[in-house]
Amino acid sequence: MAIPLRNTIYEKIKIAGSLTDSELSKSLIKAGISIPEDEFNKTLLNLEIYGLIKVTWLTKDERRIEISEKEEDEDEIEKQNMENLEKEYESGFPGVGQEEEIQE
Known part of the structure; x- marks a missing residue:
């Protein structure tokens, strides 16, 4: 099974961390992958839309x-606010979670 071109390009960028479009193109050619420029640009655009990469223009003809x-760490204040909201919500239901004794 062949690895999709998008995955191959993403892995090359991930390994390098940061590179120009010409460096990426040369790296793909060295790996034996030759793609037309429009397909290359489309793949970069898709990766950028998915939020996996960031493309910025360095010069008129060169992109970084x-x-x-990605921000994986949750904001500490937001976390505390959520905990407070949960406590307030639970306190709105008196007697829940406590066993009431029924006397006959």
């Missing part, structure tokens, strides 16, 4: 391509 950094 780098891995997009």
Whole structure:
């Protein structure tokens, strides 16, 4: 099974961390992958839309391509706010979670 071109390009960028479009193109050619420029640009655009890479223009004809950094750490204040909201919500239901004794 062949690895999709998009995955191959993403892996090359991930390994390099940051490179120009010409460097990426040369790296693909060295790996034996030759693609037309329009297909190359389309693949970069798709990766950028998916939020995996960030493409910025360095000069009129040269672009810098780098891995997009995702914010995986949750904001501490936001985390505390969510905990408070959950406590307030639970406190709105008196007697829930407590066993009531029924006397006959």
